[in-house]
Amino acid sequence: MSATISLQRCNDCARPQYPMRELCGHCLSPNISMTNVDAHGTLLSWTRLHASMEPYFHDQLPCLVGEVRLVGDVMIMAHLDLAPGNPPPQSGMSVRLSLRPALDDQPAYFATPEQGA
Amino acid sequence: MKRSRRPYQGIALTAPVTIPYVRKSDHSTTWFLGMALRDLCHNAGLAKAEIDGMSVSSFSLAPDTVTSLTETFGLTLSWIDSPYLGGSGGVISAMRAARAVQNGDARYVACLAADNAKPQSFKALVKNFSRFSRDAAYPYGAAGPNGVFSLLTRKYMQTHGATDEDFGRLCLSQRSNAQLNPHAMLQAELTMEDYLSSRPIAEPLKLLDCVMPCAGAEGFLVMTTEDARALKLPYVELIAGEENHNAIRDADVPLRGGWDLFRDELYSAAGCGPHDIDVLYTYDDYPVIVFHQFEGLGFCAPGEAARFVRDTDLTIHSTGKDRHLPHNTSGGQLSAGQAGFAGGYLGLTEAIRQLTGRAGARQISGARTALVSGFGMVNYDRGLCAAATILTGAES
Numbered sequence: 442m443s444a445t446i447s448l449q450r451c452n453d454c455a456r457p458q459y460p461m462r463e464l465c466g467h468c469l470s471p472n473i474s475m476t477n478v479d480a481h482g483t484l485l486s487w488t489r490l491h492a493s494m495e496p497y498f499h500d501q502l503p504c505l506v507g508e509v510r511l512v513g514d515v516m517i518m519a520h521l522d523l524a525p526g527n528p529p530p531q532s533g534m535s536v537r538l539s540l541r542p543a544l545d546d547q548p549a550y551f552a553t554p555e556q557g558a
Numbered sequence: 559m560k561r562s563r564r565p566y567q568g569i570a571l572t573a574p575v576t577i578p579y580v581r582k583s584d585h586s587t588t589w590f591l592g593m594a595l596r597d598l599c600h601n602a603g604l605a606k607a608e609i610d611g612m613s614v615s616s617f618s619l620a621p622d623t624v625t626s627l628t629e630t631f632g633l634t635l636s637w638i639d640s641p642y643l644g645g646s647g648g649v650i651s652a653m654r655a656a657r658a659v660q661n662g663d664a665r666y667v668a669c670l671a672a673d674n675a676k677p678q679s680f681k682a683l684v685k686n687f688s689r690f691s692r693d694a695a696y697p698y699g700a701a702g703p704n705g706v707f708s709l710l711t712r713k714y715m716q717t718h719g720a721t722d723e724d725f726g727r728l729c730l731s732q733r734s735n736a737q738l739n740p741h742a743m744l745q746a747e748l749t750m751e752d753y754l755s756s757r758p759i760a761e762p763l764k765l766l767d768c769v770m771p772c773a774g775a776e777g778f779l780v781m782t783t784e785d786a787r788a789l790k791l792p793y794v795e796l797i798a799g800e801e802n803h804n805a806i807r808d809a810d811v812p813l814r815g816g817w818d819l820f821r822d823e824l825y826s827a828a829g830c831g832p833h834d835i836d837v838l839y840t841y842d843d844y845p846v847i848v849f850h851q852f853e854g855l856g857f858c859a860p861g862e863a864a865r866f867v868r869d870t871d872l873t874i875h876s877t878g879k880d881r882h883l884p885h886n887t888s889g890g891q892l893s894a895g896q897a898g899f900a901g902g903y904l905g906l907t908e909a910i911r912q913l914t915g916r917a918g919a920r921q922i923s924g925a926r927t928a929l930v931s932g933f934g935m936v937n938y939d940r941g942l943c944a945a946a947t948i949l950t951g952a953e954s
């Protein structure tokens with residue numbers, strides 16, 4: 442499957458980075474552009490939230506959030522997209538990231554477990 | 559050649575003050591800082607005009623700054639500092655002030671920390687704590703520190719096999735200590751069942767893994783040991799201090815905070831090791847971070863903190879386990895409450911009281927050497943600032 446997401450990458454040292462910033466966190470080059478990278482990664486840890494400071498989330502509680510590592514050692518926090526009734530997430534499982542509107546209608550990452558992973 | 563810090567020499571920490579914590583207050587952070595300064599001067603027998611240095615840690619001081627406070631409090635100073643370092647700010651403020659005194663930049667430095675627990679200021683703080691946090695952490699449930707520390711806690715449990723009960727043992731030990739601290743917000747007896755059945759907040763974190771935000775202030779004075787003796791003040795000596803920032807850069811949810819990377823230098827400067835520490839003060843915003851500190855500071859091997867907590871009496875009074883190491887004897891933030899950045903001062907003020915024999919019902923007899931550590935500043939997915947200092951009681 443060739444799912445990708447768009448991340449910053451340094452034009453000088455070729456490293457991808459996240460969260461976004463105005464220069465390369467490795468070589469400090471200001472020459473950054475967006476590039477498509479493989480959206481598949483590994484779920485490193487996760488939580489089930491029962492409280493939130495934003496009313497937006499209140500009717501979604503409890504909700505699942507985790508941290509995912511992509512190729513290139515990029516670490517991305519994401520909502521976990523698990524249908525109700527599915528088994529709980531497992532750290533180490535393979536997931537695929539995609540963007541969807543969430544808080545304040547801004548695009549946010551959602552991690553979906555890979556089928557058969 | 560590896561950098562090495564110059565020794566801390568002849569530096570006294572004295573006159574610890576606590577402005578009692580309250581759940582909510584109509585008073586501003588400035589009021590709490592002013593009350594702490596007033597008590598400091600009173601306890602030390604110093605006129606306000608003799609204070610010539612001030613270090614202030616707070617996240618709710620805006621629109622004022624530490625400079626505003628010189629005018630508000632009617633002070634003329636030769637040195638000011640406003641470390642914005644969260645839970646590492648107490649230890650690092652003491653280190654900065656120690657250098658100022660050692661270098662002659664100031665003679666009497668008032669180190670102060672306060673916050674006033676207004677819910678809106680906390681939400682604003684969390685939402686805009688940093689660019690990374692605002693853009694890449696807050697949108698995922700807006701859980702604040704509970705979210706990040708729940709990820710750290712699950713990672714630790716899965717890697718090392720620690721259980722809820724292991725974290726519970728730590729919380730129970732601190733509650734037991736808090737029962738002897740009249741300033742502690744939470745003093746009711748806590749059972750393991752109470753702990754385990756407290757409501758989930760950000761699994762695996764439960765309500766009783768999370769500190770209670772409150773309003774309050776902490777403070778102490780830094781001066782030379784010579785001046786402290788001249789003023790006849792009971793004092794402790796700061797003999798070693800270390801800090802690092804963004805030291806743990808592994809591309810994984812971290813299992814350590816950075817203390818392991820300076821532990822050897824810290825103990826070497828102090829001329830002692832973990833077994834010489836009589837009382838230990840870790841930064842306890844969440845139990846897992848205390849486990850990281852037990853391991854990083856050499857009290858047990860990596861991954862062994864759960865067993866260490868099972869085998870060690872961390873309470874003021876020993877109950878007969880293999881080892882007795884009084885820890886967070888005020889109850890720590892988990893039971894005394896977290897008055898914002900004053901939480902980073904809690905271990906220092908209590909350590910000064912213990913090593914000068916002024917801890918009242920909590921006194922550990924014969925306590926001579928304390929280690930105080932701090933941890934702070936979650937920029938994205940981990941805390942970035944680790945610090946620790948070793949204090950000794952003066953020869954009498």
Ligand SMILES: [Zn+2]
Pocket residue numbers: 451452453454455456465466467468469470
């Ligand atoms: Zn680069």
